[in-house]
Amino acid sequence: MPAVEAVGVAKRFGRVQALDGLSLAVAEGEFFGLLGPNGAGKTTLISALGGLVRPDAGTLSVMGHDVGRDFRAARRAVGIVPQEIVFDPFFSVRETLELQSGYFGLRHNGAWIDELLERLALTGKARANMRSLSGGMKRRVMVAQALVHRPPVIVLDEPTAGVDVELRQTLWRFVRELNAAGHTILLTTHYLEEAQQLCSRIAMMRDGRVVALDSTANLLASFSGRVLRVQLENCDLPPILAAQATAEGAGWWRIPVQDSAHVENALARLREAGATVASLEVAEPELEEVFVKLMHRDEAAQ
């Protein structure tokens, strides 16, 4: 049974087709990334998981519970951290978490709330009013709110937007541990580096559809590759290399390479041509490149 399963999910807002027959399955225990430009439908999909948005067509389930027909079980199974920072200014951090527990019917949740406060470095702020907290702290309270009922599936919609580096590290350490403890994590982020480091599988979305879905390693391998960057002095690239290379300016060139043999080969060609190499580096594949390629490929196809 997948932790999250979407089959042909469609949703239209006025003239905008936010989700266009989207299908995907997230396995239990996965750390899954959902990537795509603004307006790709990521937040709509997440909102539909939490019942904030009702799909026009298709089926959507969490831990096998349909989000419409069996919404109570589905909502107990998922904890969603919304993208926008929102809070209730009437309450303190602890009150906020106690209330949120109560909405899930949990009465004696104090020990878990204490642990959440500690893990998210909020213990010192437990009695502080929500209004007095910084943006990053409010964000962490929202993470705690999503976790009060210990959901098997945790959904984080751009959780690190506007959060400083230290808090980001604290958050990821905690989320990784939750994942290691068996929680399924579904993450959207604008920071592709984060997705590359954290996610074992990634779905790239565009215009309400999935345009690529694979393990992070496969995506990197098929759409990106190592690149040899060289800076040459007083000369151009030999024609045999220039065919596949791209100029970066200031004498820098990017030459795609598969492995170290290719690197040696390229360097040999440069030596043969009598080129003087001023600087040189081998760059690892990056998700950003995959992302840009996929988005452009899709644009060209339209």
Next chain:
Amino acid sequence: MTPSPAASGFPTLVRKEVLRFWKVSFQTVLAPVVTTLLYLVVFAHALASHVEPFPGVSYVQFLVPGLAMMAMLQNAFANSSSSLIQSKITGNIVFILLPPLTAAEIFAAYLVAAMVRGLVVGIGVFAATLWLIPLPVPNVLWLVAFAVVGCGLLGTMGIIAGIWSEKFDQLAAFQNFLVMPLTFLAGVFYSMHTLPPFWQAVSHLNPFFYAIDGFRYGFFGQSDVSPWASLAIATGAFAALSWTTLLLIRRGYKLRH
């Protein structure tokens, strides 16, 4: 790891909604009580020479239950409507919409909290006036019945207004052009029998009139309309609005897209 089969989130939502106004009770309870006392002082002074609305009942005595009920109705409305619009505008309504609460639980929680606020304000008004203006020993059952139904009716209207409004000025329009006229013209300041027949007939279309008239019956044993008829009409209006509201929440009207 897995939480035990959980109870309903309804009691917590009631608690949250009551805490929300109780934490600012200076503004949500004390202020309306003071305003009501001001009405009482001004109108009692200006209209004290008025004929007795009911035999043996002075105008000031007549005024107290009407004003108390007006304050209860307005505050029941204010509680649910302002809570919902604030949550919608600040966005924290998601914390109510994401948990496994049913439409009926959400409706009932906002309703109960609105009724609590209305009743607390009503008790405040009586506590402040009781030793200045002696009232006959009331028929407690009628009082409670009309207080509960009246606050329920307005609490429900507040939920509808809060769900429907997208901006504070839309809610203010609801309050100024519907709730205020209906409460002011519901016989708070006068007995219906003093009105010309046409306006008497118009007043009988106003459900708030029955809540106030019946509530007064609990004190004086006299009213413009039979308390049974008033209770039936007020309860009917309350039930119809409740059903509508429940339907709106279930459909996700302006809450879930």
